[in-house]
Amino acid sequence: MAVKLDGKKLSIKLTNDLQVETKTLKNQGIIPKLAVILVGDDPASRVYVRNKHRMAEKIGIESLDLRLAKDTSEAELLEKIALLNNDPTINGILVQLPLPDQINADRITKTISPKKDVDGFHPYNLGRLFVNDPYAIPCTPNGIMYLLREYGISVDRKNVVIVGRSKIVGRPLAALMLNQNATVTVAHSHTKNLSEITRQADILVAAVGRVNFIQAQDVKPGAIVIDVGINRNAAGKLVGDVEQTEVGQVAGYLTPVPGGVGPMTIAMLMKQTIEFAKWSKQEK
Numbered sequence: 001m002a003v004k005l006d007g008k009k010l011s012i013k014l015t016n017d018l019q020v021e022t023k024t025l026k027n028q029g030i031i032p033k034l035a036v037i038l039v040g041d042d043p044a045s046r047v048y049v050r051n052k053h054r055m056a057e058k059i060g061i062e063s064l065d066l067r068l069a070k071d072t073s074e075a076e077l078l079e080k081i082a083l084l085n086n087d088p089t090i091n092g093i094l095v096q097l098p099l100p101d102q103i104n105a106d107r108i109t110k111t112i113s114p115k116k117d118v119d120g121f122h123p124y125n126l127g128r129l130f131v132n133d134p135y136a137i138p139c140t141p142n143g144i145m146y147l148l149r150e151y152g153i154s155v156d157r158k159n160v161v162i163v164g165r166s167k168i169v170g171r172p173l174a175a176l177m178l179n180q181n182a183t184v185t186v187a188h189s190h191t192k193n194l195s196e197i198t199r200q201a202d203i204l205v206a207a208v209g210r211v212n213f214i215q216a217q218d219v220k221p222g223a224i225v226i227d228v229g230i231n232r233n234a235a236g237k238l239v240g241d242v243e244q245t246e247v248g249q250v251a252g253y254l255t256p257v258p259g260g261v262g263p264m265t266i267a268m269l270m271k272q273t274i275e276f277a278k279w280s281k282q283e284k
């Protein structure tokens with residue numbers, strides 16, 4: 001039976017530590033401030049944004065809740081971002097994804113000042129990550145690395161297979177793993193003989209967005225399996241990309257859904273916002 005990698009528990013511990021840190025910063029006159037922009041009314045995005053504000057409040061981070069109508073134009077959103085870029089009281093800017101079709105997410109990402117890009121999606125920040133000189137690190141991959149470290153799992157010399165090549169998870173996670181001496185394979189929808197490849201993995205990461213995509217026969221016995229998926233199954237239940245019951249019998253470690261990678265994403269966002277607030281005083 002796989003050991004559960006409990007992101008929920010770990011995120012609570014990290015949140016408590018961050019709460020202590022903001023108290024210390026407050027005594028130095030530093031109050032971290034995060035601006036979160038939500039365009040439209042996607043129900044899942046509304047939940048994530050609400051959770052971000054709640055977590056910020058609990059920790060002692062000021063958060064600005066900016067809601068824009070779903071027919072907002074790209075120009076209007078760019079204007080909003082420009083104002084926040086120039087506002088010295090704002091340490092972090094986040095635009096919740098996905099965006100409505102009329103808005104190009106890449107153009108939006110590139111407009112956020114790299115020094116305020118708490119999501120770490122700006123090409124400047126992704127580039128720094130790829131040359132192993134990170135500034136901002138995307139929250140989900142950063143949360144995965146934090147989770148592994150806290151459970152005493154080193155990636156050094158491990159065969160890591162990441163299924164999914166998105167800009168927000170697969171690609172930055174590959175860089176983070178490589179920077180820590182893992183041997184990394186990134187598989188995707190065009191990969192041949194996928195199961196043969198996933199069975200070589202000491203650490204297998206599933207980030208494809210498809211229910212039950214990874215089955216027990218795709219997993220090497222004893223492997224560490226990280227399930228990044230957040231999907232609704234036919235019954236409307238929240239499930240990941242990994243068929244958890246059978247894989248749980250084969251794997252050595254497994255992240256649950258819910259309660260695995262998801263909560264770490266928000267905790268890492270808070271950590272990054274606090275770091276930005278500190279760095280803004282140090283001109284890092």
Ligand SMILES: Nc1nc2c(c(=O)[nH]1)N[C@@H](CN(C=O)c1ccc(C(=O)N[C@@H](CCC(=O)O)C(=O)O)cc1)CN2
Nearest residue numbers: 048095096097098119139140258259260262263265266
């Ligand atoms: N600008 C961004 N947009 C999106 C990101 C992101 O990192 N930055 N990631 C995802 C959504 N996301 C955060 O924004 C996110 C998703 C899931 C969770 C989470 O805690 N999930 C829980 C279950 C919550 C539920 O019941 O629905 C879990 O897995 O236990 C947190 C954050 C896409 N957009």
